[in-house]
Each structure stands twice: as structure tokens, then as C-alpha cells.
Amino acid sequence: MARPHIMFVQAQMIPWSRGLHGDARPDVECKTLSRDDTDDSASCIVRYPAGWQRSTVEQLACHEEFLVLDGAIEINGRLYEKHTYAFLPAGYRRERARVRHGCVLLDLFYATPSLRTAGMSQHTPNPAEFDERLLVEYVNPLLMDWDPGLVDPQLSKGVAIKPLRTDPYTGETSFLYCSPPHRVPPGMAKPQWTHPMVEELYTLEGDYVWGDLGRMQRGGYCWWRENVYHGPAGTDTGYNLFVRTVNGPLINTFDTVKKPFSWDPPHRPMLPPELAPYGQPLPPQPNY
Ligand SMILES: [Fe+2]
Known part of the structure; x- marks a missing residue:
């Protein structure tokens, strides 16, 4: 499969x-x-x-x-x-x-x-x-400017993109995606969202907090299958992600129901059996 x-x-x-x-x-x-x-x-x-x-x-x-x-x-x-x-x-x-x-x-x-x-x-x-x-x-x-104009306007302000590639045949695309710190869902609640294509994510730096999954830190990786809802998400540290779409261009689809968000959600990753042994959270790394 x-x-x-x-x-x-x-x-x-x-x-x-x-x-x-x-x-x-x-x-x-x-x-x-x-x-x-x-x-x-x-x-x-x-x-x-x-x-x-x-x-x-x-x-x-x-x-x-x-x-x-x-x-x-x-x-x-x-x-x-x-x-x-x-x-x-x-x-x-x-x-x-x-x-x-x-x-x-x-x-x-x-x-x-x-x-x-x-x-x-x-x-x-x-x-x-x-x-x-x-x-x-x-x-x-490092020689490119972050471009907020490339971000889906449905997403909240503050994020920006550095484009890396768009496939001329399939529209599949790879890019860097950054957020400044302190991007908080308004009222600590937001709808979940998904995509009709696969979205692959690799966390280069920073923390990406999934309200439903836990705190993804640098080195965090996702192969987000089509039409599976996740979130809401926020970031206290800011982040720099590598993103790739597979089987089509990037499309975001939002749910209508708001779900609560917290900075310390329980660590509940969704993993196939071969990765389940490696599903532990990284230990926190205080800056003091
Ligand atoms: Fe996405």
C-alpha cells in the first residue's frame, strides 16, 4: 500500500x-x-x-x-x-x-x-x-526573502513561504514555511483542517504545537494523508518547516467546528507499527 x-x-x-x-x-x-x-x-x-x-x-x-x-x-x-x-x-x-x-x-x-x-x-x-x-x-x-503573499489567505497572518519547486506536470510543490513566535489561535480555539493531497512536513527548527497530537519539535516529521483532519495548531517558539505536497498542488480544507487548543496537549502521535517504537516525545530543552 x-x-x-x-x-x-x-x-x-x-x-x-x-x-x-x-x-x-x-x-x-x-x-x-x-x-x-x-x-x-x-x-x-x-x-x-x-x-x-x-x-x-x-x-x-x-x-x-x-x-x-x-x-x-x-x-x-x-x-x-x-x-x-x-x-x-x-x-x-x-x-x-x-x-x-x-x-x-x-x-x-x-x-x-x-x-x-x-x-x-x-x-x-x-x-x-x-x-x-x-x-x-x-x-x-538563505539568499531569498520570505514571501507572505504565497500563503493561503485562509491561514492566519504572520506566516511566509520560500518556494523551492513546483512540478510542471503535477503541481506538486516543495517550500519552506515559517512562522514567527507567539502565533496563538484566537480565543485558544480554531477549526481543524486537512488537504485533498498528502502533505509531508519536516521541522527544521522550532516547535509546532498540534492541539490533538502534542508538541512537535525540531526533527519532527509528518506524512499527512489525504482528508485526515488535524489541529488546531499554534506556535510559541516560531518554526521553520520543509513542506512537500504529494499527488497534487497545495489545497487547505477547513472544518467548521472550533476545537480547543492548549500549549501542553498530551503526546498522542498517530504512527504505523514500524514507527510506533520511536513515538516518544523529545525531552524538553529549557533556555535557562
Ligand atoms: Fe497544510
């Missing part, structure tokens, strides 16, 4: 395993956040050791989308530093790659992360080897 509903797991709780589920990178460590057992697509945290390198041409058989969480990786001579982003379509040529001091990626694979056959990877570069309309070779969000 497609990927199960995950709301939410702290990536810090998931153990590392060796290599990816495809054969592309046996020499990295991986935490699997979610994986589809029909098309083998998956969302992972991938840790490259210091000194990792490839000096031969490599082409993945699937699209790879990534955001650097920590450290840096160099691909084709370009350095991807913390919070930079890319969408490299299946067949994109990596002439060489290396990691000097270690690197951790939020790494999204659109099918099994395996290598294209060696024979194919040796011939001269041919742009038709990958779909250029899908290529987003490099985005540095």
Missing part, C-alpha cells in the same frame, strides 16, 4: 541503518522516515561520513530531492551547504561528488534509489537522459 499516515515522529528517536534500500549508496547511514511498499519511494535522513567521495559518473534510476540539514556535499563541483536544496531528476549525471567533513540530508527518493546500469553511465552526456523540466539544480533559501 501507499505510505501510512504519520503524525508525527521525532527523527532523533529513529535508529541509523547502513546503506539505502536501493544499491546506490551502501556507504552512508540512513533513517527511514516513510516508505511506500508499492513504488519503493521513500523519505530518509541520509548521513554521509567525512571523506566520502565518488570519482566515477553516477546516475540514479529515480528522482532525488534533498535539503541539507547539516554539513555540506559537493556535486559536480557545486557545494551544497546547510539548508540548500536540489531536485535532481532520474538520470541526472553526477560526474563527481564528495563530502569533506560530513553531511546530513533530508533525502526524498521517488522510487528505489538504485544506480542506472554501468554501461549507460559511461557514454557522453546527453540532455535527454533526464527530464530537464524537472531539474532544480540548486536553490539557496
Whole structure:
């Protein structure tokens, strides 16, 4: 079946395993956040050791989308530093790659992360080897302004977006989404909401408080399935989220009934059996 509903797991709780589920990178460590057992697509945290390198041409058989969480990786001579982003379509040529001091990626694979056959990877570069309309070779969000005009006007004020990619075929979109601190539901009550598509969330920084699920902290991850209502939500600290829609553009659908919100909701994540052992809350980290 497609990927199960995950709301939410702290990536810090998931153990590392060796290599990816495809054969592309046996020499990295991986935490699997979610994986589809029909098309083998998956969302992972991938840790490259210091000194990792490839000096031969490599082409993945699937699209790879990534955001650097920590450290840096160099691909084709370009350095991807913390919070930079890319969408490299299946067949994109990596002439060489290396990691000097270690690197951790939020790494999204659109099918099994395996290598294209060696024979194919040796011939001269041919742009038709990958779909250029899908290529987003490099985005540095630190050089972009936050744009509040891109946010759905149904959402309360104060949030803003840095766009990363919109798929020209499907309208699927990836972006950074930030809130300032002290964004409180008016009267401590708001309707829940949902979407007709999957929404994937990764908490880069800050706390995102779900009235129905608990306090999601940095490293918190969601695979929010279609038409499941959650919330209301608020933030005392502010947050910076990576968001991706799957199976269509972003659409928010609000319920009509207001539900109560509190800053300390019970920790009640909704997790599939494989993630249930890692469903504990992170210990609080006081700033004093
Ligand atoms: Fe949403």
C-alpha cells in the first residue's frame, strides 16, 4: 500500500541503518522516515561520513530531492551547504561528488534509489537522459526573502513561504514555511483542517504545537494523508518547516467546528507499527 499516515515522529528517536534500500549508496547511514511498499519511494535522513567521495559518473534510476540539514556535499563541483536544496531528476549525471567533513540530508527518493546500469553511465552526456523540466539544480533559501503573499489567505497572518519547486506536470510543490513566535489561535480555539493531497512536513527548527497530537519539535516529521483532519495548531517558539505536497498542488480544507487548543496537549502521535517504537516525545530543552 501507499505510505501510512504519520503524525508525527521525532527523527532523533529513529535508529541509523547502513546503506539505502536501493544499491546506490551502501556507504552512508540512513533513517527511514516513510516508505511506500508499492513504488519503493521513500523519505530518509541520509548521513554521509567525512571523506566520502565518488570519482566515477553516477546516475540514479529515480528522482532525488534533498535539503541539507547539516554539513555540506559537493556535486559536480557545486557545494551544497546547510539548508540548500536540489531536485535532481532520474538520470541526472553526477560526474563527481564528495563530502569533506560530513553531511546530513533530508533525502526524498521517488522510487528505489538504485544506480542506472554501468554501461549507460559511461557514454557522453546527453540532455535527454533526464527530464530537464524537472531539474532544480540548486536553490539557496538563505539568499531569498520570505514571501507572505504565497500563503493561503485562509491561514492566519504572520506566516511566509520560500518556494523551492513546483512540478510542471503535477503541481506538486516543495517550500519552506515559517512562522514567527507567539502565533496563538484566537480565543485558544480554531477549526481543524486537512488537504485533498498528502502533505509531508519536516521541522527544521522550532516547535509546532498540534492541539490533538502534542508538541512537535525540531526533527519532527509528518506524512499527512489525504482528508485526515488535524489541529488546531499554534506556535510559541516560531518554526521553520520543509513542506512537500504529494499527488497534487497545495489545497487547505477547513472544518467548521472550533476545537480547543492548549500549549501542553498530551503526546498522542498517530504512527504505523514500524514507527510506533520511536513515538516518544523529545525531552524538553529549557533556555535557562
Ligand atoms: Fe497544510
